[in-house]
Amino acid sequence: MTPDFMNAPAHYFHAGFILISVANLIVIVLMVLVFILAVLLPFPGGRKTER
């Protein structure tokens, strides 16, 4: 059975010349967020050895 939101037109974010579906906007925001977290968060573990 198809969920209700799939049988309706997509929601859009509209600000001036920017027009983007909310679904696409969420994905872009998530990608930026994941990228920033990956840069900032320390990576755990790992034994350091000098070459």
Add this chain to the structure above:
Amino acid sequence: MSLTRSVQQKLSATLPYEELLPYEQPAYVHSYVYLFGIATLASFILLIVSGIVLAAFGPQWWHFSTVGHFLNSTHYWSVQAFFFFMVVHLWATFFQGAWRDGRGLTWVVGVMTFLASILTAFTGYISQQNFDAQWIAVQGKDALNAVGVGAFFNVLNFGQMYGYHIFILPLVVGALISAHLLLVRMRGVVRPYDDAMADEVRS
């Protein structure tokens, strides 16, 4: 020198066995930001596995059975993950200037992989056999006609697009990913701009 022998010598010089699966990495690779390439590869493997099952059972199965729906959704969400991680990988490598120090070809092959993946995703969307697929195909038809290749590709022909999606384009994407991985192994991960840690290693 025989052709076989020269190929063998060239391969062992450029791709030494001990470099293929390294257990040591430079210290600067010790960050989450270096994981997006392998996350893209993991999504690609899931795509191929779920795609093989979908191709084996066919459209009637993926539309009308519970397990078919599940595999169809697995394939769909795998492609979302694939593009998600590939774009973040692209940002990471862009801000690291990953084409530096003789890694231009690695970068170019990555870009080609991205472009081939877009075509694979497009032919996948129009292979769904639902109203979405019809809508996308009709819009895509105009785009292909506009760039002058409409005579070669009939995006409203399910058989042709399905063939591209499950055979020709996955081979191209798979070959490009393999070349990209080999180039990364041959040339290594680029040193950071600030290379204070460049000579440290972690295992």
